[in-house]
Amino acid sequence: MRPTVARVYLDRVYDNVQWVKSQLNPHVSLMAVVKADGYGHGAEPVARTALAAGAESLGVALVEEGITLRNRGIRVPILVLGQVPFRQIAEAVDHDLELVVFDPETFDQALSSGQKGGKPVRVHIKIDTGMGRIGMRPDNFDDEWIERLRRPGVIFQGLMTHFAKADVGTDQETAQQTSRFLDVIERCRKNGMAPNWIHAANSAATLRFPGTQFNLVRLGIAMYGLKAYKGMSLALKPALELTSEVVFVKEVGKGFAVGYGGTYITPEAMKIATIPIGYADGYRRGLSNKAHVLIRGRAYPVIGRVSMDQLNVGVRLEEGVEVGDPVVLIGSQGEQSISADQLADLLDTIGYEIVTGLSARIPRVYGN
Ligand SMILES: *Cc1c(COP(=O)(O)O)cnc(C)c1O
Numbered sequence: 001m002r003p004t005v006a007r008v009y010l011d012r013v014y015d016n017v018q019w020v021k022s023q024l025n026p027h028v029s030l031m032a033v034v035k036a037d038g039y040g041h042g043a044e045p046v047a048r049t050a051l052a053a054g055a056e057s058l059g060v061a062l063v064e065e066g067i068t069l070r071n072r073g074i075r076v077p078i079l080v081l082g083q084v085p086f087r088q089i090a091e092a093v094d095h096d097l098e099l100v101v102f103d104p105e106t107f108d109q110a111l112s113s114g115q116k117g118g119k120p121v122r123v124h125i126k127i128d129t130g131m132g133r134i135g136m137r138p139d140n141f142d143d144e145w146i147e148r149l150r151r152p153g154v155i156f157q158g159l160m161t162h163f164a165k166a167d168v169g170t171d172q173e174t175a176q177q178t179s180r181f182l183d184v185i186e187r188c189r190k191n192g193m194a195p196n197w198i199h200a201a202n203s204a205a206t207l208r209f210p211g212t213q214f215n216l217v218r219l220g221i222a223m224y225g226l227k228a229y230k231g232m233s234l235a236l237k238p239a240l241e242l243t244s245e246v247v248f249v250k251e252v253g254k255g256f257a258v259g260y261g262g263t264y265i266t267p268e269a270m271k272i273a274t275i276p277i278g279y280a281d282g283y284r285r286g287l288s289n290k291a292h293v294l295i296r297g298r299a300y301p302v303i304g305r306v307s308m309d310q311l312n313v314g315v316r317l318e319e320g321v322e323v324g325d326p327v328v329l330i331g332s333q334g335e336q337s338i339s340a341d342q343l344a345d346l347l348d349t350i351g352y353e354i355v356t357g358l359s360a361r362i363p364r365v366y367g368n
Contacts, residue, residue: 003245004277005363007331008041010049012237016223017053019235020206028213029197030054033220034069035061035081040282040355041224041240042364044072050223051076059218063088066097079124079158081218083134089113098122098157102136107148114153124158124197125149129180130173131164138180146191158197159185163212166205167229174209203228226351227341238339240355241331242283242362246295246323248274249315258312259304264289271315273300275327278309282358283329290346295325297334330354 021030032050034043047058047069057077060066063085066078079098086109092099093113101107101123114121125145128135149156161181165173181200188195198214203222205212208229222228225238251271258264258272275293279285288306292299293313300313300321315321326333330340340354347354 001363002276003247004275004281005243005365006040006358007241007243007365007367008045009237009239009241009367010045012225012239013041013046013049013223014053016225016236016239017050017055017219020203020217020219020222021054023207023210024217025210025213027215029056029216031057031059031079031199031216031218032223033059033081033202033218035059035065035220036356037065039220039224039352040358042366043069044074045366046223047074055219057216059220063092063095063097066092067095070095070097077122077157090116093117093119093121098124100124100126100134100160102126102128102134104144104148111151111153120153120155122155122157123149124160124199125156125195127159127161127181127184129161129177131162131177133162135161138184141184141187143191146188146193149193156193156195158199158216159188159195160198161200163200163202163205166202166208166212171209174205174212178209178212207232221352224355226339226355238331240340240358242277242329242358243331244275244277244327244329246273246321246325246327247276249321249323251317257304258314259288260307261305264304264314266314270317271319271321272303272312273315273321273325275311275313275329276309277329277362278307278311280308280359281362282354283311284343284347284354284357286347287343291329291343292338294328294331294333294336294338295321297336299336299338 032055034047037043038046059079059081061082066080084099089109090113110121126135163174197216199216201212201217206217225236249271253269256266277283285306291302303312303314341351344351344354
């Protein structure tokens with residue numbers, strides 16, 4: 001196996017889930033969101049760990065992701081959070097995936113697929129209370145929808161919305177979305193309709209605005225130990241470490257240009273250590289001349305451009321970095337640590353994009 005690997009510590013996922021559970025109001029259930037291959041951590045191992053730690057259902061983005069989990073023998077409720085294309089509805093229902101529904105055509109197709117297969121369909125009605133993405137506007141949840149949800153073969157499994165600014169906004173912005181959602185809940189109640197689950201909160205809302213937990217939260221990023229919002233103090237443990245090895249070291253003189261474009265010129269005679277990871281692995285080119293890596297418990301700067309498969313770090317002549325030394329790109333070594341959130345800050349993005357961007361070329365290994 002190549003020296004560059006992502007090591008996923010499932011015990012940390014477990015602890016993170018348990019910690020979030022300790023922050024939940026009584027009787028709030030936890031859905032573990034494992035879309036995008038468990039945010040790059042491995043959907044199946046993360047799902048099993050989260051379920052062992054007390055999650056009761058799973059969320060994925062795609063029908064394919066749900067089917068993969070079913071094929072691996074996972075039997076708990078799985079909700080497909082994204083819009084399900086017509087051509088995948090039958091397959092989704094066949095695999096007992098729960099669907100997010102907000103248009104009559106999808107509803108009808110789901111119902112008839114269920115009838116063909118002789119099983120009820122479980123639908124979660126999605127209300128767009130201000131995200132401006134999928135979901136029907138609150139006013140469109142009318143009597144016709146109430147009637148649809150009463151049809152035989154349909155289980156009104158959930159009523160849901162999603163917040164646009166739970167991580168960055170003010171209390172009022174999320175409160176406004178919540179109040180639109182409460183109106184719809186009230187309309188259901190007046191008509192004697194009670195969805196099994198009412199859910200709105202992602203990680204940020206769960207932790208910042210506990211009043212939005214209703215009876216289910218959809219937990220993603222916090223489970224992986226990354227920040228759900230800026231300034232979040234981390235009681236959580238980052239679950240993924242990205243490590244490699246020094247594969248080559250050479251000495252160069254002052255004024256030596258390093259890497260594509262020669263964007264780094266050595267200010268003095270120094271050593272260059274080469275690490276076999278690049279942007280094709282998801283270690284982004286934007287980190288060129290910005291990020292650091294850890295070797296022998298010390299931080300070394302990434303010098304020159306990150307190329308597709310390799311990058312270089314600068315080492316002073318007197319320092320004893322050698323071929324074979326372990327390198328930490330994300331994670332900790334000795335007293336030092338580098339988080340995916342810190343790399344995200346350098347790139348003006350969020351930790352989500354760093355971990356989901358680690359490509360399939362990086363083997364995932366599981367540790368404790
Ligand atoms: C991805 C996703 C989540 C999880 O969000 P986090 O911020 O990672 O906790 C929740 N709900 C929906 C609809 C999602 O798509």
